[in-house]
Amino acid sequence: MLGQIERGESSPTVATLWKIASGFGCSLSRFIAAPTAQGPLPLFRDARSVRAKPATDDMLVAPLFPFDAAMGFELLELTLLPGYVRESEAHANGVIEHVTVLRGALDVLIKGQWHPLAEGQAVRFAADLPHGYRNLHDEPAVCHNLIHYPAMP
Ligand code: MN
8 A cells, every 4th residue: 555655556545644644653744734834923824725635535634733843733624524434543652632623513433432523512532542533414524633742752
């Protein structure tokens, strides 16, 4: 699979990108966005200008604040199109995710159980266990996913 992606013969899904990132112990945004330019604050970002479909599955990703080692997190805006279901393998040890629903509704899989989240609701969970996201509704679901990575030794 890695060879096919390297040779341009296959386009990975976001799930595959996440697997590869986890394997290297690095963040998803390493693969889909240039690091945030270092510079004075405030740093303004616009999801409309960075939102893209980086892979073949029905998810749009806007890396609002790509991973920055000094911050220890990345903040992604995710759009789950209707019918999107993804079960993700565990990320690296100590990774913690925060999902906040901005629009629509979605379910988050935590320890084998799907938890519904409506607009304005949020959850923090250990992402070093298998987990997942799905949108079984007719409208796109938009959320923020703040992924915290523990300090690298
Ligand atoms: Mn995840």
